[in-house]
Amino acid sequence: MAFTEEVIFAGFGGQGVLSMGRMVAYAGMVKGMNVSWLPSYGPEMRGGTANCNVIVSDELIGSPVVAEADTLIVMNRPSLDKFESWVKPGGKILVNSSLIDRKVEREDVEAYYYPVNEVASECGNAKAANMVMLGAYIKQKGFLDEQDLLGAFVKVFGEDKKKLLPLNEKAVAEGIRLAG
């Protein structure tokens, strides 16, 4: 039956939430699915928060705007406050518990808490918190595997970032473990 996954990635400007979305979109495309990626834009992003909407589907994609998310991934507190209500009943919220001190208030969604910053630091790359979260995400949703993601990594960050692959591989693995 028709598969459609609508995700919102949100966090600080520096947390790499836009590229998280791009990797998922790219991986989905490679798997032959229709994908769309829509970022927030504008000067208010300056130092502020960023987010993107990603849709992966085996059907034609209507609006690229995610109005009711299957999954919400929040990397900081303001993002949780802003988007908690955007998740459809029964949807999932993945929370970066390293930076978000509160719990999800809604009871009609499944909430998961991952301390991705700590985990990333532990595996020696504080910057890879987003990769850890992605690991947890694919594990949670199951439509993408580790290889899909790492394939996307090079495409999104470019060949010259290839050397960072092992580190990020580790981060993704940790994320998968977290969600396992």
Add this chain to the structure above:
Amino acid sequence: MAFTEEVIFAGFGGQGVLSMGRMVAYAGMVKGMNVSWLPSYGPEMRGGTANCNVIVSDELIGSPVVAEADTLIVMNRPSLDKFESWVKPGGKILVNSSLIDRKVEREDVEAYYYPVNEVASECGNAKAANMVMLGAYIKQKGFLDEQDLLGAFVKVFGEDKKKLLPLNEKAVAEGIRLAG
């Protein structure tokens, strides 16, 4: 019964055809009639020909554009060539025979030939050829008299030109005589 007079004044830029029209329009207005004055405009006037449409009527004036003239006043040859056909059957054409060597070709109009340049020079004001022609015109049409015209003269040319009044009075009188 309803009175309407539609006139076209045409000639070289320097011959004062636009002010001829303004004087007739002004005099008509003073007599309580509706009037409109529409000049040709644009760079092609530079050194070239000028013309204006004047309508005097005791009814509301529709289009200010004279499509079928009751009277055509031409001060130079190109103007006769251009506008001869614009006169309505039975209309009048007043020709400045000082500068126009040819005759009016149409037979369904009344043509009058006045050597207004010579006459103007004779009464000591070569520049007043247009006033001579105006004299002939009012005599021909009868709806304005000498005084109407001279009253308009000051309004159109301004107080400081008042001193020229006597000279122009003479010119107008000569014109009336010509047409008499």
Add this chain to the structure above:
Amino acid sequence: MASGKVTFRENSCKGCGLCITACPKNIIFLNKNKINLKGYNPATVEKMEECIGCGNCAQMCPDLVITVERL
């Protein structure tokens, strides 16, 4: 002194008189007894023998009316 000859394309003349201002010999004038096709009194030279063919008139003519030759 070199003597010259000027010819005017009379019907292109606008009677502006710029050539007159430029002639060192003051031999150019507007012919009041003539009106060209454009309706102007065209510039002319009578005392052509006085022309030195300096070309000043032609330099100043905005309407390319003048040709100058030297004999």
Add this chain to the structure above:
Amino acid sequence: MASGKVTFRENSCKGCGLCITACPKNIIFLNKNKINLKGYNPATVEKMEECIGCGNCAQMCPDLVITVERL
């Protein structure tokens, strides 16, 4: 030598470090152990006794974070 005192409106600090470049006494640093409400490591001074109250730091602060006094 005159001694001074600087105070920081910590939560307006963006941790840009311009004040640091300006301090002749090199006593300003970004507090890595602290994250302010904006999410930055705020500037602070520990050896306040070394401050000469020159005001350079305040001159360079783009976000009007710093107040300088002289004792």
Add this chain to the structure above:
Amino acid sequence: MSVVFERTEGINDIPFHYCPGCTHGIIHRLVSESLVELGLLEDAVCVSSVGCSVFTYNYFDCDAYQASHGRAAAVATGAKRVLKDRTVFTYQGDGDLAAIGTAETVHAAARGENITIIYVNNAIYGMTGGQMAPTTLVGQQATTSPYGRSVELQGYPIRVAEMLATLDGTAFIERVAVNKPANVRKAKKAIKKAFEVQTAGKGFSLVEVLSTCPTNWGMTPADALGWVDEKMVPYYPLGNFKTPEEK
């Protein structure tokens, strides 16, 4: 115990939206301190332009216009012609003033409009994300000069202060920088002087301020300060280009 420096009350107590270390903030402070010290803030009218500084109207505690991109000098002209007793100034970036706003700026200057222009030259289009500006230095990379500005393709940067100084309509023109305390203090003097020229009705005054854009220059704020000295000042010499002779 004396206060050497404290926050000017001329700036509303809301955080600037600028990037960390962006010297727009310093310039805002200098403008507002100058107006306050001259007793002009109350009656000042700020014309904000379109650039990162578009929101200045929120920061200065005075009446304000937001002008279309590049047209601040024309808007200020219209405003000042009506508000003859008020201190009208524009705050414009180099893209706004030196690119799309060239005609409005040159002509306000030539007319000797009695207004003050704070011209913030950071050699880049900041707000739109780092495109080449008319002031971008030769060789400098920007998103629309990815291979560095090349003389063959894009020619040379424009020195606004020098260009406007050739116009008889200009009364006061100075170029300053805000990359170190000494320069900041000089900058304030110039800005104050510019406003004084307007109050004295002497005509058009402009202060070109060399400013940083760490974000789009791709540097730390501290390095950006250094870049102003190394790269900008050599091409954009600091100094006064026009002062009304005192009588």
Add this chain to the structure above:
Amino acid sequence: MSVVFERTEGINDIPFHYCPGCTHGIIHRLVSESLVELGLLEDAVCVSSVGCSVFTYNYFDCDAYQASHGRAAAVATGAKRVLKDRTVFTYQGDGDLAAIGTAETVHAAARGENITIIYVNNAIYGMTGGQMAPTTLVGQQATTSPYGRSVELQGYPIRVAEMLATLDGTAFIERVAVNKPANVRKAKKAIKKAFEVQTAGKGFSLVEVLSTCPTNWGMTPADALGWVDEKMVPYYPLGNFKTPEEK
């Protein structure tokens, strides 16, 4: 028997529409003679502007564009970037170039576009009937400065040559006049030089030509020539403001 002067074949044999004694005609002649003598006419591209000279495209015997008012330099830029081997020049009045066209002109100059601009300064808007131009002299009457241009109200005229000379992008800039044979001959030298600079690929060249508008100045053509010496030259000094150093 030798011909000292005859009509250039570079100008189509149709009468100019200019008023009697308007020196636009002399400038047309100089431009076309220069192109012919340099063997460039064949491949020249004329960008006509909007002003009395709008119809130049009919007069010069070469390909041509008619550009929107003030934008001739931008049109020439687009044309020259494609037609690299052709001699592209604009012919613009002072209203067109120095008012509405300020930005396009300044930036073509700053970019060092390899084009030539013939800038005809007659201190007035001719075609539209004698309104004040940015170049109208202080005290000069025009239909929109009926009481004479006043410094208080309208400020000072713009000296385009001097202003553009401050830009590193400009290669050749000279101001000439055509009010007497000697000046006309100098003017031609400058125009020729400007085209040579373009052929040599040296960049932006501009010749500002002081011209007359007897019709709107309200003078005889002869008096107008004198007015150029008495009134214009003192404010707009003749001379060269920029030449590429020869190597």
Add this chain to the structure above:
Amino acid sequence: MAKLLMKGNEAVGAAAIKAGCKYFFGYPITPQNELPEYMARELPKNGGTFLQAESEIGAINMVYGASGAGARVMTSSSSPGIALKQEGISYLCGAELPCVIVNMSRTSPGLGGIQPAQGDYFMATRGGGNGDYYTPVFAPASIQETVDLVMEAFNVADAYRTPVVILGDGMIGQMMESVEFKEPDKRSLPQKDWAVQPHRVPGDKKLINSLYIKPEEMEPHIQKLFRKYDVIKEKEVRYEKYNCDGADIVAVAYGTVSRIVRNAIKKLESEGIRLGLIRPITLWPFPFEAFNEISPETKAFLTVEMSAGQMIDDVKIANAGRLPVEFYGRLGGVVPKPVEIVDKVKEILGGAK
């Protein structure tokens, strides 16, 4: 007051000054030059300021500055110059600044020519600039009406805080007719307390602005504008209906063209054909209500324009499919002759019979 014989362009200036216009920012262009020239002569005598801008863009932005300071201000131009003002007009609408903008239009596209045309109908009525906005557009048909509408335009502008466009053409600008200056009607207008005042009002910061970066703030702003536009549609529609009941055909024409239609009406009368006329005086808001009752005898609408057909869009919307909507237009500065309209009418009737 006595009758005066005045040129349209100068009459506009005289009316503006009478209406309290104190500032004029313009740039020369044919066929409207006599207006800025008149203002240059007369405004100083009336305590006002005339300033020739460096361009039409400079002028419209000076208007923005002066209007934001609460002054009554005018600018004028002709077709290409008005096109250049479109961004500025969009800003004026966004910031809700009143002013009067005169377009003595000429034939286009491009540089085109300088003779009269009505090709700027779309630009004027649909907002040629960016975004969601409208401006009231007055289209006078005589110099007297021009004078009356210019005065009214300043009132409408101030009443609704909106730019108002006077859309004339070269003929309106250049022709002379007799005019009388009545006292401008004194509709009670709101204080301009939104404007920047001669001195700051303590504790009340004025801001002239069209920027609303947050959609949740921009949306209500635009909605506010459109509530205003609804009021204008309800209260400010102006039109003239002439000879329409029992008309075989109803012509729709504005400005000078409507006068030519009147000549055609006369001519057709003598031939027993009844031609009606709907003359929109406000082009926006368009007088849709004028089309509500149509006589059963009426067989078609005939839109006559000096354009390739622009107002006809509004006529079609007004007609809503009831009758055939025919068109007759002349282009390029050619003014249609009454006989041409007469012939077109006969052709339609011939076709309809």
Add this chain to the structure above:
Amino acid sequence: MAKLLMKGNEAVGAAAIKAGCKYFFGYPITPQNELPEYMARELPKNGGTFLQAESEIGAINMVYGASGAGARVMTSSSSPGIALKQEGISYLCGAELPCVIVNMSRTSPGLGGIQPAQGDYFMATRGGGNGDYYTPVFAPASIQETVDLVMEAFNVADAYRTPVVILGDGMIGQMMESVEFKEPDKRSLPQKDWAVQPHRVPGDKKLINSLYIKPEEMEPHIQKLFRKYDVIKEKEVRYEKYNCDGADIVAVAYGTVSRIVRNAIKKLESEGIRLGLIRPITLWPFPFEAFNEISPETKAFLTVEMSAGQMIDDVKIANAGRLPVEFYGRLGGVVPKPVEIVDKVKEILGGAK
């Protein structure tokens, strides 16, 4: 060719280069910056020239110069910047110069905001500039369609010697989708013998011009343009009709909004309500023919726009009074949610029953 994940703005650039575009003149403005930035990087590698102009006006006039020389050339901007280009576009149309103009539009009037909107429909379809002219306007709804239409736009531009407008919005510019680059279709195009050539063609003087000072010359010139427009109306209309037969209501929407309507269609299906969609792909020429057959079941048209209602004028003209024409719009950069459309549809049906 393999699928790529591309941002709309960059996809436009890639498509243009693939279509042989060699010159790009632009000026920065959000949300289209990635397009000039892409061209700055890529055009030089493809033997082309990218030049950032001093302004939008500079850019459009550089386009005039390059197009007049026969080059394939593009410019782009967003709402206020496009408003500034209106005079230039009018000139391009008058001189019949082909080019492609991209508008990634944002919310206005004035400076407004930078979020997506469709408030430039009038400016694009009615010619926001001076005079009588139109430009074809393509409104893509996906990145793939954007790529295809950009390539086609260059063909249409050259085939008819006209500027062509690509009307997107911030979403089209900023979003990423997968795209494939097909070979641009090779419609046989006329030689550009009207253009200024690399070297002069002896005895054949080229002139790029829009000035016709004599009405008797300007009129035929405009008539020629409109004969061309008639051919375009006949041959180049593009639209998509979806789910219309038997539809209770037919929505009319273009660009990104049409995709939101598709979501609404799905949702309504499950509730047994049939919503149809007419999606104009060319906004000018507008697909009037798409409105010819309407199912008897259809009770109303519903125009959905991210504007205060602009395309609705064309829908009313197309509808010609047959059915009620309803409207739903969001403003200021707010993107409507599918449920809002669902609710509107139910409200209408509720009303209609």
